[in-house]
Amino acid sequence: MNLARDLSRALRPGWVMHDAGLDPDPWQTQLLVSEEPRHLLLCSRQSGKSTTVASKAVETAIFDPGLILMIAPAQRQSGELFRKAKDIYLALDDVPRIVQESARSMELANGSRIVALPGTEATIRGYSAPKLVLVDEAARVEDALYHSITPMLAVSRGRLIALTTPYGRRGWFYEAWEHGGDYWQRTKISAHDCPRIDAEWLKAERESVGDWAFRQEYLVEFVDTDEQFFSSALIEAAIDPDLEPIW
Ligand SMILES: Nc1ncnc2c1ncn2[C@@H]1O[C@H](COP(=O)(O)OP(=O)(O)OP(=O)(O)O)[C@@H](O)[C@H]1O
Ligand SMILES: [Mg+2]
Numbered sequence: 001m002n003l004a005r006d007l008s009r010a011l012r013p014g015w016v017m018h019d020a021g022l023d024p025d026p027w028q029t030q031l032l033v034s035e036e037p038r039h040l041l042l043c044s045r046q047s048g049k050s051t052t053v054a055s056k057a058v059e060t061a062i063f064d065p066g067l068i069l070m071i072a073p074a075q076r077q078s079g080e081l082f083r084k085a086k087d088i089y090l091a092l093d094d095v096p097r098i099v100q101e102s103a104r105s106m107e108l109a110n111g112s113r114i115v116a117l118p119g120t121e122a123t124i125r126g127y128s129a130p131k132l133v134l135v136d137e138a139a140r141v142e143d144a145l146y147h148s149i150t151p152m153l154a155v156s157r158g159r160l161i162a163l164t165t166p167y168g169r170r171g172w173f174y175e176a177w178e179h180g181g182d183y184w185q186r187t188k189i190s191a192h193d194c195p196r197i198d199a200e201w202l203k204a205e206r207e208s209v210g211d212w213a214f215r216q217e218y219l220v221e222f223v224d225t226d227e228q229f230f231s232s233a234l235i236e237a238a239i240d241p242d243l244e245p246i247w
Helices: 003-010 015-019 026-033 049-063 075-090 121-125 143-156 171-179 199-209 211-217 232-238
Strands: 038-043 067-071 098-101 105-108 113-117 132-136 159-164 185-189
Touching (some): 015 026, 026 049, 026 185, 038 049, 049 075, 049 113, 067 075, 075 113, 075 132, 132 143, 159 171, 199 211
Parallel strands (some): 038 159, 132 159
Antiparallel strands (some): 098 105
C-alpha cells in the first residue's frame, strides 16, 4: 500500500479519467466522487455515460476491493462496457496487477473482480455481495432482470448505478425516474449539455432520425415506445374515469 499515492488520488476528484487522458465534465466528476448508494443517469447518446461508470468501476476496484458487476440487456453491451473499463485501467500507472483476465472479466491482485454478464436472470443469480453493480442501457433491461439484481445488494450494501437513454414511458427505469422519490439520486444530461456534441451536427441528426427518436436519444425525454400504436396521452384522454365498465 502506498499512502502518499492513495492520498494524492483521493484529493484529485475524477483522477481516474484524468489519468486515462480525459478531462471529465462536471457531472462526470460528480458521479465519480459520489457515494450515493443508488444513482440513475439519464443521459444523451454519446454524452460519456459508459466512460464515466467504467471509470467508477475502476476506481472502486482499486480503492474498495470486491466484486463489480456490469449488466446490460445483451452480453455484447456489457462486454463493451467492460472493454472501456479495461482500457481505462490499462492507461493508469501504479495500480494492482491483473492476475486473471478474459474477454469479459478481470481479477486484480487486490482481490477485486470486474465481470460483464449477459442479460439473463439465471446468470445474475449466481453472484452475490457485489460492491458495485452497473446497469447499462437500463431502460431496455426487463423488469424481471432488474428485480434479480436488487436482492444481491441487500447484504453487501453495494451501490447500484443505472445509465441509459429513455425507452418509452414504461418499465422499471421509467418508474424509478418518475416515481422513485428519494430512493434514487438522479443525473440528467441532454445532448445540449455535452460540450463534445456539436449543435450543427445535432440539427442534421434531428432531421435524419426523426422527432421521436431525437427526443428520446438526445433530449432524453420519455416518449411513448414506437411499438405503441396510440400514445399514452391519447389512451389516457380516451378513458373516462367516471364511466362504469359495461361487463
Ligand atoms: N470527458 C470526456 N472528454 C473527452 N472525451 C470523452 C469524455 N467523456 C466521454 N468521452 C468520449 O466520448 C465518446 C462517447 O463516450 P461513451 O461511449 O462513454 O458515451 P455513451 O453516453 O455511453 O454513448 P452511447 O450512447 O453510444 O452508449 C467516447 O469516445 C469517449 O471516450
Ligand atoms: Mg454507452
